[in-house]
Amino acid sequence: xxxxxxxxxxxxxxxxxxxxxxxxxxxxxHKEIASVRQGKYFEIGVAEGTAPDAATRVLDEIARDVLxxxxxxxxxxxxxx
Amino acid sequence: xxxxxxxxxxxxxxxxxxxxxxxxxxxxxHKEIASVRQGKYFEIGVAEGTAPDAATRVLDEIARDVLxxxxxxxxxxxxxx
Numbered sequence: 099x100x101x102x103x104x105x106x107x108x109x110x111x112x113x114x115x116x117x118x119x120x121x122x123x124x125x126x127x128h129k130e131i132a133s134v135r136q137g138k139y140f141e142i143g144v145a146e147g148t149a150p151d152a153a154t155r156v157l158d159e160i161a162r163d164v165l166x167x168x169x170x171x172x173x174x175x176x177x178x179x
Numbered sequence: 180x181x182x183x184x185x186x187x188x189x190x191x192x193x194x195x196x197x198x199x200x201x202x203x204x205x206x207x208x209h210k211e212i213a214s215v216r217q218g219k220y221f222e223i224g225v226a227e228g229t230a231p232d233a234a235t236r237v238l239d240e241i242a243r244d245v246l247x248x249x250x251x252x253x254x255x256x257x258x259x260x
Contacts (some may be wrong), residue, residue: 122245126245131241132224132240133223134222137220138219139217140197140216140217141216142214144211159183164203164204
């Protein structure tokens, strides 16, 4: 089983890295880019034989406790097949 | 218009950061995690009034030339609404 976890800054948190990329793109002539926010992305392989509901629970726990900082970041877990 | 760009290492490229996260998760008791690969994720806001096909072309160009290193990384562009 495969899963994807997306971690991004909460909308209220400043993202200077994203702003820098946005400003660089505008200077390179891509004036149509209005905003950029950078996040992290994890592709996780879960061992065969793990029950789907157990996997969902474990992945949610891992995303919350290990992969993201819930004070400033949001996460989203997507289970594939 | 919003878009998301996902950048991840090509499958043949080693990802020591992902391996470290995987091994840390296993040591923390999450034995069901078989593999982890880390990537980057960008949420991009495109200015109102940009034609969808022009936006798709520009985002593909940006993903290829700026946000990823095509020698070792793959990218995926997802257009929302």
